[in-house]
Amino acid sequence: MSQARLLIDLDGTTVDMMKKWLNLYNKDYNDSLTVNDIKDWDTHKWVKKECGKKIYHYLSRPGFFRDLEPYPHAIDVLRRLSKDFDVVIVTASPRIGHSDKTLWVRNNLPFIPRRNIIFAHRKDLVRGDLLFDDSPDNLDAFPGITVALRHEYNKHINSHLVDSWLEFEDFVLTLFTKKQKSLDKLEKI
Ligand SMILES: [Mg+2]
Numbered sequence: 001m002s003q004a005r006l007l008i009d010l011d012g013t014t015v016d017m018m019k020k021w022l023n024l025y026n027k028d029y030n031d032s033l034t035v036n037d038i039k040d041w042d043t044h045k046w047v048k049k050e051c052g053k054k055i056y057h058y059l060s061r062p063g064f065f066r067d068l069e070p071y072p073h074a075i076d077v078l079r080r081l082s083k084d085f086d087v088v089i090v091t092a093s094p095r096i097g098h099s100d101k102t103l104w105v106r107n108n109l110p111f112i113p114r115r116n117i118i119f120a121h122r123k124d125l126v127r128g129d130l131l132f133d134d135s136p137d138n139l140d141a142f143p144g145i146t147v148a149l150r151h152e153y154n155k156h157i158n159s160h161l162v163d164s165w166l167e168f169e170d171f172v173l174t175l176f177t178k179k180q181k182s183l184d185k186l187e188k189i
Helices: 017-029 052-060 074-084 095-108 136-141 165-188
Strands: 005-008 086-091 117-119 130-133 145-149 160-162
Touching: 017 052, 052 095, 074 086, 074 165, 095 117, 130 136, 130 165, 145 165, 160 165
Parallel strands: 005 086, 005 130, 086 117, 130 145, 145 160
Antiparallel strands: none
16 A cells, blocks of 8 residues: 555544533533534634633643543554554644643654654645544645544534544545555556
C-alpha cells in the first residue's frame, strides 16, 4: 500500500473535548448540557446567557487538553493505520494548549513522532490525502478527501460521516486499497 498521508484532528475527533468542557460549564453554571444539545459549531449560543462567550475561556486553562479521554478505538485504529499510512496530527489550539496537546500525543500515541504533530488553524494549507476532522469550516475548505466524526453540530455537512473509529478505519482501508488496485492495474498496462 502506498504511503498516503492522513491528517487527523484531535478535539472532537480523537478526543472527547466536549465531555470535559461541558462538565466544567455545567458545574459552574448549574446546567445539564450534553454534546447532543449543541446543534452547531457556535457552542456559545447553546449555553446560558450569563456564560455566553465565556465558555471559550475554559479552553485557555493550563492543563485543559492534557487529560482528555480518547473516543473508543481511536488509539488502536491510529496504531494500526500508522503502519501503512503517514499519520499526521493536525490540531488548532490556543498557544497555552500546545504543550498539553504535545504531551497528550506523546502519552497516548507514542507511535506518532513529534514531527508529525502540526499546530494549524488553516488545515486546508497542510498537504495530505485525507482530513479526518469535526469542524465544518475545516472540512469545507480542505481540498482532499474529508471524513467527519458525526455530532449533532456537524451532521449536515458535505463530508463522509462516520459514527465510530472502526467505521473510519474501514472507510480508509477500502478507499486506499481500491486506489492502490487501480494504480497496480495501470502499471501493468
Ligand atoms: Mg476538532
